[in-house]
Amino acid sequence: TYIIAEPCLDVLDKACIEECPVDCIYEGNRMLYIHPDECVDCGACEPVCPVEAIFYEDDVPEQWKDYTNANYEFFEDLGSPGGASKVGKIDKDATFVGAQPPRGD
Ligand code: F3S
Ligand code: F3S
Numbered sequence: 001t002y003i004i005a006e007p008c009l010d011v012l013d014k015a016c017i018e019e020c021p022v023d024c025i026y027e028g029n030r031m032l033y034i035h036p037d038e039c040v041d042c043g044a045c046e047p048v049c050p051v052e053a054i055f056y057e058d059d060v061p062e063q064w065k066d067y068t069n070a071n072y073e074f075f076e077d078l079g080s081p082g083g084a085s086k087v088g089k090i091d092k093d094a095t096f097v098g099a100q101p102p103r104g105d
Contacts, residue, residue, distance in 0.1 A: 001034060001035075001036040001037075001039040001041065001057050001071070002034050002039055002041065002043065002045060002046060002054055002055065002056055002057065003034060003054070003055050003056075003057050003060050003067055003068050003071050004016075004025075004031060004032055004033060004034055004053050004054055004067065004071060005053050005054070005055060005060055005061070005064035005067040006053070006063075006064050006067060006100075007049075007051035007052060007053035008031040008032055008049070008051065008053035008054075009030055009031050009097065009100060009103050010030055010031070010102060010103040011031075011051055011053070011103075012027070012030075012031060012032060013049065013050050013051065014027075014032070015048045015049060015050060016032065016045035016048060016049050016054060017032070017084070018048075019044040019045045019048050020042075020044065020045050021040070021042055021044065022038055022039070022040055022042075023083045023084050023085050024038035024039045024040075024083075024084060025045065025084055026074070026075075026078075026081075026084040026087060026090060027084065027088070027089045027090060028074060028089075028090055028092055028093045028094070028097070029089075029090075029091060029092060029093050029098070030093050030097055030098070030100070031053075031093065031097055033070070033071045033074040033075070033094070034054075034071055035075055035080065035081075035084075036057075036071060036072050036075065037075075037080055038080060038082065041056075043056070066096045067096075067097075069094075069096065070093075070094035070095075070096050070097050071094070073094045073095065073096075074090075074092075074093070074094045078090070
């Protein structure tokens with residue numbers, strides 16, 4: 001799977017959503033999350049993120065490893081909805097993400 005990391009936090013550009021052929025990028029309150037079971041590793045989302053927040057799972061920079069767990073945790077109680085557009089914005093974040101101080105300029 002691919003993982004969305006810290007640069008997305010409080011940015012939520014959403015350019016990635018347009019690229020994903022399987023609609024597996026879900027919106028939380030403070031960032032977006034890639035569904036680890038629904039992502040087919042096509043990689044189309046990665047180059048379009050303007051803040052370079054998206055990484056192949058094995059390539060997530062060391063300082064952002066907690067975001068790997070966050071992408072998994074986000075879906076623990078959601079199961080596999082099978083499409084982000086029909087679900088819409090989800091009013092929560094992974095625990096680690098929700099605990100981060102506000103970002104933004
Ligand atoms: Fe976030 Fe980048 Fe997508 S900022 S919403 S991962 S385009
Ligand atoms: Fe979609 Fe990106 Fe995975 S475009 S299929 S989330 S690699």
